[in-house]
Amino acid sequence: MKKQELKISYFEYDSEKELTNDDAELLQKAREITDSAYAPYSQFYVGAALRLKNGKIITGNNQENVAYPSGLCAERVAIYAAGAHYPQEPIEAMAITCKSKTFHVAEPLSPCGACRQAIAEYEMRYQSNIKIILAGETGKIRVVSSISDLLPFMFKAEELKKV
Numbered sequence: 057m058k059k060q061e062l063k064i065s066y067f068e069y070d071s072e073k074e075l076t077n078d079d080a081e082l083l084q085k086a087r088e089i090t091d092s093a094y095a096p097y098s099q100f101y102v103g104a105a106l107r108l109k110n111g112k113i114i115t116g117n118n119q120e121n122v123a124y125p126s127g128l129c130a131e132r133v134a135i136y137a138a139g140a141h142y143p144q145e146p147i148e149a150m151a152i153t154c155k156s157k158t159f160h161v162a163e164p165l166s167p168c169g170a171c172r173q174a175i176a177e178y179e180m181r182y183q184s185n186i187k188i189i190l191a192g193e194t195g196k197i198r199v200v201s202s203i204s205d206l207l208p209f210m211f212k213a214e215e216l217k218k219v
């Protein structure tokens with residue numbers, strides 16, 4: 057038996073003023089779309105904004121349902137909309153943020169596992185890394201340059217081909 061270690065890396069910014077103009081704009085779009093999330097059950101409003109290779113920005117927010125599992129997270133609403141409308145266009149970057157009606161979110165949002173897997177699919181689909189920018193309402197901003205830093209040992213298509 058041998059203990060193995062895995063290294064991931066991420067960048068932390070004290071404020072969005074330190075981001076590039078393009079990334080700051082993307083985060084702003086994610087913030088704006090949180091307001092129209094449909095989150096009557098959790099009161100937790102999430103917004104995601106994707107920048108495609110052609111420069112187009114696609115946004116999405118969480119859509120809840122009284123049958124809770126029927127709802128969908130903001131990240132998947134946005135990424136599937138991009139896949140539907142721009143199936144040939146790789147995704148360069150994704151900004152994700154949130155706000156709550158019941159408390160102040162001062163930590164960067166940490167995407168759920170299902171959304172990490174969905175983002176991974178789109179990196180593999182286009183063979184192109186997706187920069188992910190994570191923010192709360194205030195506080196530091198966390199950035200990873202690929203989903204592999206958020207989802208080590210991810211399930212990949214090659215696994216399906218193994219005999």
Ligand code: THU
Nearest residue numbers: 098100102118120129130167168
């Ligand atoms: N949510 C997202 O939209 N993205 C995440 O990464 C985590 C959770 C939503 C789902 C649900 O509408 C609410 O936040 C509370 O879980």
